[in-house]
Amino acid sequence: MTTLQERPNTALLVVDVQNDVVGTAYDRDAVVANIAALVERARREEVPVVWVQHADEDMPKGSDLWRIVPELTPHEAEPLIHKNYGDSFEDTTLEKVLSGLGVGRLVVAGASTDICIRSTLHGALVRGYDTLLVADAHTTTDTSAYGSPPPEQVIAHTNLYWSHQKAPGRTAGTVAAADVELGGGADR
Template identity: 40%
Template sequence: MSTALLVIDFQNGLVATDPLPGDAAAISANVRELTERAHAARVPVVFIQHEDEELVPGSEAWKIADSAQAQSSDYFVSKRTPDSFLNTALGATLAEHGVKHVVICGYATEFCVDTTTRRAAANGFTVTLVADAHTTHDKPHATAATIREHHNQTLSSMRSFGPRISAVRTADITF
């Protein structure tokens, strides 16, 4: 099965902020490990970058965080909504490589990671959500760790899409 790694919104203006997102150092290390392993295995790595009035293309905030280890041979997809497939080149990029399985990591768990995970499954992809490689900022009602755990459990329990969504730790991901 052809696999691609999707790194969602791992941008300076989202993950290199004050305050930092939850478990920022560990999440960044895991994202870096995933991209390094995917590169070594020659698996397509797709960086998805959110654009808005604060994340302006070309700005420092918009750029991929250094810890993610983006390479010029990677694919870069711009988006303006939490859905990485909506009005973007993501679907075409994955189809071009015959991808049937996506491994998902990045930022923000409850928005872009959640929406893209669901949409990938709805589009027929088998999805692996990297359980310890996505994050968000603490919210008044829940910490980033609680939000991450909730989404790991909820998304991996869904059966209605057909293709499975599994939540797997970085150490257990194989490309």
């Protein structure tokens, strides 16, 4: 249903599951395990897995903080997108990579819910992608000391509002990791 012409394929987009980003994240181990299971399913079903890795002055490229967590290992043939902004599309090669793979539907997992996941979801939808958030495969750290809600509420709120997103000719929604269909149709 995507508005992107001749792009019938789905990709699993794994955003910023890096040592610093998820080191103290809410429900870290369960979320990483859900992402690992999705990655393995995608590989078995020959669905592209596209990795996104953030760098900034607090998490310099090449540092241990910047590395993807040891439980997840991108295959050499899988695209790895380097970014410096919340939205994984902003000033990156992500759109070019997805276009080359014929992808018009994204299944999104990773971190941080309230920054890069939200930015990337919105960035994808406004660019024409059908965009599905895996409800139990994204997380964030506790920033309630700075006025944010607790992480479990941030995650629940993001799942709630993304399950009601829509745009002309595009679908959005949330689904549990166990219920993700990596094929063409939209999960709701």
